[in-house]
Amino acid sequence: MKLFISPRAPNPRRVLMFIAEKGLQGIETEVVDLSRGEHRQAAFRARSPLAKVPALELDDGRTLGESRAICTYLEGLAPEPNLMGRAFAERAFIEMADRRVEFYLFGCIANWIRHCHPGLAPLEQPQFPDFGRSQGDKLREIARWLDGELEQQPFVAGSRFTIADITAFCAIEFARGLMRFQPGQEGMRHLQAWRDRIAARPSASA
Template sequence: MRLHTTRRAPNPRRVHMFLAEKGLEIETVEVALDGVANRSGELLARSPFGRVPVLEFDDGRCLGETRAICAWIEGHHPEPNLMGSDVDERAFIEMHDRRAEFHLLLPIANWIRHGHPGLAPLEQPQFPDFATAQAGKLREFAQVFDAELATRPWWAGDRFSIADITAFCAIEFVRGLMRWQPGEQGLPNLQAWRDRVAARPSAKAGM
Protein backbone atom coordinates (compact mmCIF):
# COMPACT_ATOMS: atom_id res chain seq x y z
CA MET A 1 0.00 0.00 0.00
CA ARG A 2 1.33 3.43 -0.98
CA LEU A 3 0.17 6.99 -0.48
CA HIS A 4 0.71 9.30 -3.45
CA THR A 5 1.15 12.73 -1.91
CA THR A 6 2.91 16.07 -1.98
CA ARG A 7 4.34 18.02 0.91
CA ARG A 8 2.71 21.20 2.23
CA ALA A 9 -0.47 20.99 0.15
CA PRO A 10 -3.48 21.02 2.49
CA ASN A 11 -5.38 17.90 1.40
CA PRO A 12 -2.39 15.53 1.47
CA ARG A 13 -1.37 17.12 4.76
CA ARG A 14 -4.80 16.25 6.19
CA VAL A 15 -4.11 12.56 5.51
CA HIS A 16 -0.57 12.74 6.92
CA MET A 17 -1.88 14.40 10.07
CA PHE A 18 -4.69 11.86 10.38
CA LEU A 19 -2.15 9.02 10.10
CA ALA A 20 0.10 10.68 12.68
CA GLU A 21 -2.77 10.96 15.16
CA LYS A 22 -3.31 7.22 14.68
CA GLY A 23 0.39 6.47 15.08
CA LEU A 24 0.51 4.90 11.61
CA GLU A 25 3.05 5.04 8.80
CA ILE A 26 2.42 4.30 5.12
CA GLU A 27 4.91 4.22 2.26
CA THR A 28 4.69 7.47 0.33
CA VAL A 29 5.29 8.46 -3.28
CA GLU A 30 6.03 12.17 -3.71
CA VAL A 31 4.29 13.90 -6.62
CA ALA A 32 5.37 17.34 -7.79
CA LEU A 33 2.36 19.61 -8.24
CA ASP A 34 3.92 21.68 -11.01
CA GLY A 35 1.25 21.38 -13.65
CA VAL A 36 3.32 18.72 -15.44
CA ALA A 37 4.04 15.76 -13.18
CA ASN A 38 0.52 15.75 -11.76
CA ARG A 39 -0.88 15.65 -15.30
CA SER A 40 1.25 12.69 -16.35
CA GLY A 41 -0.27 9.45 -17.51
CA GLU A 42 1.17 7.66 -14.49
CA LEU A 43 -0.76 9.76 -11.97
CA LEU A 44 -3.85 10.10 -14.15
CA ALA A 45 -4.12 6.31 -14.23
CA ARG A 46 -4.60 6.45 -10.47
CA SER A 47 -6.37 9.79 -10.15
CA PRO A 48 -8.49 10.91 -13.15
CA PHE A 49 -8.25 14.60 -12.16
CA GLY A 50 -4.50 14.45 -11.54
CA ARG A 51 -4.83 15.24 -7.86
CA VAL A 52 -3.38 13.90 -4.65
CA PRO A 53 -3.70 12.31 -2.16
CA VAL A 54 -4.33 8.85 -3.59
CA LEU A 55 -4.09 5.66 -1.55
CA GLU A 56 -2.94 2.81 -3.80
CA PHE A 57 -3.64 -0.71 -2.56
CA ASP A 58 -1.48 -3.74 -3.28
CA ASP A 59 -4.18 -5.16 -5.58
CA GLY A 60 -4.03 -2.06 -7.79
CA ARG A 61 -7.16 -0.30 -6.56
CA CYS A 62 -6.79 3.41 -5.88
CA LEU A 63 -8.75 5.40 -3.35
CA GLY A 64 -8.85 9.15 -3.88
CA GLU A 65 -10.46 12.03 -2.00
CA THR A 66 -9.12 12.99 1.40
CA ARG A 67 -12.13 12.17 3.53
CA ALA A 68 -12.63 8.79 1.85
CA ILE A 69 -9.02 7.88 2.60
CA CYS A 70 -9.44 8.98 6.22
CA ALA A 71 -12.69 6.98 6.50
CA TRP A 72 -10.84 3.87 5.30
CA ILE A 73 -8.05 4.45 7.83
CA GLU A 74 -10.56 5.04 10.63
CA GLY A 75 -12.45 1.85 9.75
CA HIS A 76 -9.33 -0.29 9.87
CA HIS A 77 -7.69 1.56 12.77
CA PRO A 78 -10.56 2.87 14.92
CA GLU A 79 -8.45 4.09 17.84
CA PRO A 80 -7.90 6.81 18.72
CA ASN A 81 -11.29 7.73 17.37
CA LEU A 82 -11.31 10.82 15.15
CA MET A 83 -14.62 10.60 13.28
CA GLY A 84 -17.18 9.90 16.00
CA SER A 85 -17.83 7.04 18.40
CA ASP A 86 -21.58 6.71 17.70
CA VAL A 87 -24.04 7.82 15.05
CA ASP A 88 -24.83 11.13 16.77
CA GLU A 89 -21.21 12.14 17.25
CA ARG A 90 -20.30 11.01 13.74
CA ALA A 91 -23.02 13.20 12.26
CA PHE A 92 -21.97 16.32 14.17
CA ILE A 93 -18.27 15.82 13.49
CA GLU A 94 -19.02 15.36 9.79
CA MET A 95 -21.12 18.54 9.79
CA HIS A 96 -18.27 20.57 11.25
CA ASP A 97 -15.74 18.90 8.98
CA ARG A 98 -17.81 19.73 5.90
CA ARG A 99 -18.14 23.33 7.08
CA ALA A 100 -14.37 23.51 7.46
CA GLU A 101 -13.99 22.18 3.90
CA PHE A 102 -16.59 24.38 2.21
CA HIS A 103 -16.35 27.59 4.23
CA LEU A 104 -12.66 27.63 5.12
CA LEU A 105 -10.52 25.41 2.90
CA LEU A 106 -12.40 26.15 -0.33
CA PRO A 107 -12.22 29.97 -0.21
CA ILE A 108 -8.61 29.73 0.95
CA ALA A 109 -7.73 27.44 -1.97
CA ASN A 110 -9.53 29.71 -4.44
CA TRP A 111 -7.82 32.82 -3.07
CA ILE A 112 -4.39 31.21 -3.30
CA ARG A 113 -4.89 29.48 -6.66
CA HIS A 114 -6.10 32.68 -8.30
CA GLY A 115 -4.08 35.21 -6.31
CA HIS A 116 -0.62 33.75 -5.76
CA PRO A 117 1.82 33.88 -8.71
CA GLY A 118 3.44 30.64 -7.61
CA LEU A 119 0.19 28.78 -8.27
CA ALA A 120 -0.15 30.07 -11.83
CA PRO A 121 1.07 26.76 -13.39
CA LEU A 122 -1.82 24.98 -11.68
CA GLU A 123 -4.54 27.55 -12.38
CA GLN A 124 -4.74 29.01 -15.88
CA PRO A 125 -6.19 31.47 -16.31
CA GLN A 126 -5.99 33.11 -12.89
CA PHE A 127 -8.73 35.59 -12.00
CA PRO A 128 -7.42 38.23 -9.55
CA ASP A 129 -10.88 39.69 -8.90
CA PHE A 130 -12.14 36.25 -7.92
CA ALA A 131 -9.15 35.87 -5.58
CA THR A 132 -10.02 39.17 -3.90
CA ALA A 133 -13.64 38.11 -3.50
CA GLN A 134 -12.61 34.79 -1.97
CA ALA A 135 -10.33 36.56 0.51
CA GLY A 136 -13.38 38.54 1.60
CA LYS A 137 -15.42 35.36 1.96
CA LEU A 138 -12.68 33.90 4.13
CA ARG A 139 -12.85 36.87 6.51
CA GLU A 140 -16.65 36.58 6.63
CA PHE A 141 -16.66 32.87 7.37
CA ALA A 142 -13.73 33.08 9.79
CA GLN A 143 -15.71 35.49 11.96
CA VAL A 144 -18.43 32.85 12.30
CA PHE A 145 -15.91 30.19 13.28
CA ASP A 146 -14.25 32.55 15.76
CA ALA A 147 -17.59 33.12 17.49
CA GLU A 148 -18.27 29.38 17.66
CA LEU A 149 -14.83 28.66 19.11
CA ALA A 150 -15.64 30.98 22.00
CA THR A 151 -18.06 28.27 23.18
CA ARG A 152 -15.94 25.11 22.82
CA PRO A 153 -12.24 24.12 22.77
CA TRP A 154 -12.22 22.11 19.53
CA TRP A 155 -13.74 22.53 16.10
CA ALA A 156 -16.58 20.03 16.59
CA GLY A 157 -16.97 19.98 20.35
CA ASP A 158 -15.13 18.90 23.45
CA ARG A 159 -12.50 16.71 21.81
CA PHE A 160 -10.08 16.73 18.91
CA SER A 161 -11.41 15.25 15.67
CA ILE A 162 -10.94 15.11 11.91
CA ALA A 163 -12.70 18.49 11.72
CA ASP A 164 -9.77 20.07 13.58
CA ILE A 165 -7.37 18.50 11.09
CA THR A 166 -9.25 19.89 8.09
CA ALA A 167 -9.54 23.38 9.55
CA PHE A 168 -5.95 23.47 10.78
CA CYS A 169 -4.47 22.42 7.43
CA ALA A 170 -6.56 25.12 5.75
CA ILE A 171 -5.37 27.81 8.16
CA GLU A 172 -1.75 26.73 7.83
CA PHE A 173 -2.01 26.82 4.05
CA VAL A 174 -3.16 30.43 3.98
CA ARG A 175 -0.85 31.38 6.84
CA GLY A 176 2.16 30.11 4.91
CA LEU A 177 1.38 31.48 1.44
CA MET A 178 -0.65 34.61 2.17
CA ARG A 179 0.69 35.46 5.64
CA TRP A 180 -2.90 35.44 6.94
CA GLN A 181 -2.96 35.12 10.75
CA PRO A 182 -6.27 34.84 12.65
CA GLY A 183 -4.97 36.92 15.55
CA GLU A 184 -4.00 39.75 13.23
CA GLN A 185 -7.51 39.66 11.77
CA GLY A 186 -9.11 40.26 15.16
CA LEU A 187 -10.05 36.58 15.62
CA PRO A 188 -8.60 35.63 19.03
CA ASN A 189 -10.58 32.41 19.50
CA LEU A 190 -9.57 31.09 16.09
CA GLN A 191 -5.95 31.98 16.85
CA ALA A 192 -6.03 30.26 20.26
CA TRP A 193 -7.56 27.14 18.70
CA ARG A 194 -4.92 27.15 15.94
CA ASP A 195 -2.17 27.35 18.56
CA ARG A 196 -3.64 24.42 20.50
CA VAL A 197 -3.62 22.26 17.38
CA ALA A 198 -0.13 23.42 16.41
CA ALA A 199 1.17 22.14 19.75
CA ARG A 200 0.17 18.56 18.86
CA PRO A 201 2.96 16.34 17.48
CA SER A 202 0.80 15.46 14.48
CA ALA A 203 0.80 19.11 13.37
CA LYS A 204 4.27 18.60 11.90
CA ALA A 205 3.14 15.76 9.65
CA GLY A 206 3.00 16.40 5.92
CA MET A 207 5.18 19.50 6.03
Protein backbone atom coordinates in the same frame (compact mmCIF):
# COMPACT_ATOMS: atom_id res chain seq x y z
CA MET B 1 -0.26 0.67 1.25
CA LYS B 2 1.33 3.63 -0.47
CA LEU B 3 0.22 7.25 -0.15
CA PHE B 4 0.88 9.65 -3.01
CA ILE B 5 1.56 13.13 -1.66
CA SER B 6 2.90 16.53 -2.70
CA PRO B 7 4.98 18.59 -0.29
CA ARG B 8 3.35 21.80 0.98
CA ALA B 9 -0.04 20.93 -0.59
CA PRO B 10 -2.76 21.11 2.07
CA ASN B 11 -4.82 18.05 1.12
CA PRO B 12 -2.00 15.51 1.41
CA ARG B 13 -1.13 17.19 4.70
CA ARG B 14 -4.63 16.45 6.01
CA VAL B 15 -4.11 12.73 5.43
CA LEU B 16 -0.57 12.74 6.83
CA MET B 17 -1.82 14.47 9.99
CA PHE B 18 -4.70 11.97 10.28
CA ILE B 19 -2.20 9.08 9.97
CA ALA B 20 0.03 10.65 12.64
CA GLU B 21 -2.91 11.12 15.03
CA LYS B 22 -3.80 7.44 14.53
CA GLY B 23 -0.19 6.41 15.11
CA LEU B 24 -0.35 4.30 11.94
CA GLN B 25 3.08 2.98 10.96
CA GLY B 26 4.45 1.62 7.73
CA ILE B 27 2.46 3.50 5.10
CA GLU B 28 4.95 4.22 2.33
CA THR B 29 4.79 7.66 0.68
CA GLU B 30 5.64 8.69 -2.87
CA VAL B 31 5.98 12.29 -4.00
CA VAL B 32 4.04 13.55 -7.02
CA ASP B 33 5.72 16.75 -8.22
CA LEU B 34 2.94 19.20 -9.07
CA SER B 35 5.37 21.85 -10.32
CA ARG B 36 6.58 19.41 -12.99
CA GLY B 37 3.00 18.42 -13.82
CA GLU B 38 3.49 14.81 -12.72
CA HIS B 39 -0.10 14.67 -11.48
CA ARG B 40 -1.33 15.18 -15.05
CA GLN B 41 0.84 12.46 -16.59
CA ALA B 42 -0.63 9.13 -17.67
CA ALA B 43 1.17 7.08 -15.02
CA PHE B 44 -0.47 8.99 -12.18
CA ARG B 45 -3.79 9.45 -13.95
CA ALA B 46 -4.10 5.68 -14.19
CA ARG B 47 -4.43 5.81 -10.40
CA SER B 48 -6.10 9.18 -9.97
CA PRO B 49 -8.17 9.96 -13.08
CA LEU B 50 -8.87 13.57 -12.07
CA ALA B 51 -5.16 14.16 -11.36
CA LYS B 52 -5.65 14.85 -7.66
CA VAL B 53 -3.34 14.20 -4.72
CA PRO B 54 -3.45 12.60 -2.23
CA ALA B 55 -4.27 9.08 -3.41
CA LEU B 56 -3.86 5.87 -1.40
CA GLU B 57 -2.85 2.66 -3.14
CA LEU B 58 -4.35 -0.23 -1.19
CA ASP B 59 -2.76 -3.63 -0.74
CA ASP B 60 -5.32 -5.15 -3.12
CA GLY B 61 -4.11 -2.85 -5.91
CA ARG B 62 -7.04 -0.43 -5.96
CA THR B 63 -6.38 3.29 -5.48
CA LEU B 64 -8.58 5.43 -3.26
CA GLY B 65 -8.74 9.18 -3.83
CA GLU B 66 -10.20 12.20 -2.00
CA SER B 67 -8.72 13.13 1.39
CA ARG B 68 -11.82 12.52 3.47
CA ALA B 69 -12.59 9.19 1.79
CA ILE B 70 -9.02 8.07 2.52
CA CYS B 71 -9.56 9.04 6.17
CA THR B 72 -12.82 7.04 6.27
CA TYR B 73 -10.84 4.00 5.12
CA LEU B 74 -8.05 4.55 7.65
CA GLU B 75 -10.57 5.12 10.46
CA GLY B 76 -12.09 1.73 9.63
CA LEU B 77 -8.68 0.08 9.57
CA ALA B 78 -7.52 1.70 12.83
CA PRO B 79 -10.58 2.77 14.84
CA GLU B 80 -8.64 4.30 17.77
CA PRO B 81 -8.21 7.09 18.59
CA ASN B 82 -11.59 7.85 17.06
CA LEU B 83 -11.50 10.95 14.85
CA MET B 84 -14.74 10.76 12.84
CA GLY B 85 -17.42 9.79 15.37
CA ARG B 86 -18.75 6.50 16.73
CA ALA B 87 -22.58 6.33 16.68
CA PHE B 88 -24.27 7.71 13.58
CA ALA B 89 -25.49 10.93 15.20
CA GLU B 90 -21.97 11.81 16.32
CA ARG B 91 -20.60 10.90 12.89
CA ALA B 92 -23.16 13.21 11.28
CA PHE B 93 -22.36 16.20 13.51
CA ILE B 94 -18.61 15.76 13.00
CA GLU B 95 -19.21 15.50 9.23
CA MET B 96 -21.24 18.74 9.39
CA ALA B 97 -18.40 20.57 11.15
CA ASP B 98 -15.81 19.06 8.81
CA ARG B 99 -17.75 20.07 5.71
CA ARG B 100 -18.27 23.62 6.98
CA VAL B 101 -14.56 24.18 7.43
CA GLU B 102 -13.74 22.35 4.21
CA PHE B 103 -16.29 24.00 1.90
CA TYR B 104 -16.38 27.52 3.26
CA LEU B 105 -13.11 28.12 5.13
CA PHE B 106 -10.72 25.96 3.09
CA GLY B 107 -12.73 26.60 -0.10
CA CYS B 108 -12.31 30.38 0.16
CA ILE B 109 -8.62 30.04 1.01
CA ALA B 110 -7.99 27.69 -1.92
CA ASN B 111 -9.84 29.99 -4.31
CA TRP B 112 -7.93 33.06 -3.13
CA ILE B 113 -4.57 31.31 -3.46
CA ARG B 114 -5.38 29.75 -6.86
CA HIS B 115 -6.56 33.01 -8.34
CA CYS B 116 -4.39 35.63 -6.59
CA HIS B 117 -1.03 34.02 -5.79
CA PRO B 118 1.59 34.29 -8.55
CA GLY B 119 3.12 30.99 -7.46
CA LEU B 120 -0.08 29.16 -8.39
CA ALA B 121 -0.22 30.57 -11.92
CA PRO B 122 1.41 27.47 -13.46
CA LEU B 123 -1.28 25.26 -11.90
CA GLU B 124 -4.36 27.49 -12.33
CA GLN B 125 -4.87 28.96 -15.79
CA PRO B 126 -6.46 31.39 -16.27
CA GLN B 127 -6.40 33.09 -12.88
CA PHE B 128 -9.31 35.44 -12.02
CA PRO B 129 -7.83 37.83 -9.41
CA ASP B 130 -11.07 39.81 -8.84
CA PHE B 131 -12.90 36.61 -8.03
CA GLY B 132 -10.01 35.49 -5.83
CA ARG B 133 -10.05 38.72 -3.83
CA SER B 134 -13.80 38.37 -3.19
CA GLN B 135 -13.02 34.99 -1.65
CA GLY B 136 -10.62 36.68 0.76
CA ASP B 137 -13.55 38.74 2.08
CA LYS B 138 -15.72 35.63 2.45
CA LEU B 139 -12.88 33.88 4.25
CA ARG B 140 -12.91 36.59 6.94
CA GLU B 141 -16.66 36.12 7.43
CA ILE B 142 -16.28 32.37 7.90
CA ALA B 143 -13.19 32.77 10.08
CA ARG B 144 -15.10 35.17 12.36
CA TRP B 145 -17.91 32.61 12.66
CA LEU B 146 -15.34 29.93 13.54
CA ASP B 147 -13.72 32.28 16.06
CA GLY B 148 -17.14 32.52 17.75
CA GLU B 149 -17.51 28.74 17.77
CA LEU B 150 -14.08 28.37 19.37
CA GLU B 151 -15.00 30.88 22.05
CA GLN B 152 -17.63 28.39 23.20
CA GLN B 153 -15.95 25.05 22.59
CA PRO B 154 -12.33 23.86 22.56
CA PHE B 155 -12.41 22.08 19.18
CA VAL B 156 -14.03 22.69 15.79
CA ALA B 157 -16.67 19.97 16.20
CA GLY B 158 -17.16 20.39 19.97
CA SER B 159 -15.46 18.97 23.03
CA ARG B 160 -12.82 16.72 21.48
CA PHE B 161 -10.22 16.68 18.71
CA THR B 162 -11.61 15.31 15.42
CA ILE B 163 -10.98 15.26 11.69
CA ALA B 164 -12.63 18.70 11.53
CA ASP B 165 -9.69 20.16 13.48
CA ILE B 166 -7.29 18.61 10.99
CA THR B 167 -9.18 20.08 8.02
CA ALA B 168 -9.42 23.54 9.57
CA PHE B 169 -5.81 23.54 10.76
CA CYS B 170 -4.37 22.55 7.38
CA ALA B 171 -6.53 25.24 5.75
CA ILE B 172 -5.43 27.95 8.20
CA GLU B 173 -1.78 26.93 7.84
CA PHE B 174 -2.08 27.12 4.04
CA ALA B 175 -3.54 30.64 4.43
CA ARG B 176 -0.85 31.60 6.94
CA GLY B 177 1.88 30.64 4.49
CA LEU B 178 0.44 31.97 1.22
CA MET B 179 -2.07 34.67 2.25
CA ARG B 180 -0.22 35.92 5.36
CA PHE B 181 -3.49 35.34 7.20
CA GLN B 182 -2.96 35.58 10.97
CA PRO B 183 -6.30 35.33 12.79
CA GLY B 184 -4.91 36.89 16.00
CA GLN B 185 -3.78 40.00 14.14
CA GLU B 186 -7.31 40.44 12.81
CA GLY B 187 -8.97 40.23 16.22
CA MET B 188 -9.86 36.53 16.13
CA ARG B 189 -8.11 35.49 19.29
CA HIS B 190 -10.06 32.28 19.91
CA LEU B 191 -9.23 31.02 16.44
CA GLN B 192 -5.58 31.97 16.97
CA ALA B 193 -5.43 30.26 20.38
CA TRP B 194 -6.98 27.10 18.91
CA ARG B 195 -4.51 27.21 15.98
CA ASP B 196 -1.60 27.51 18.42
CA ARG B 197 -2.89 24.56 20.51
CA ILE B 198 -3.24 22.38 17.41
CA ALA B 199 0.18 23.46 16.12
CA ALA B 200 1.69 22.09 19.35
CA ARG B 201 0.45 18.55 18.63
CA PRO B 202 3.14 16.22 17.27
CA SER B 203 0.89 15.44 14.28
CA ALA B 204 1.11 19.07 13.12
CA SER B 205 4.64 18.46 11.89
CA ALA B 206 3.77 15.17 10.14
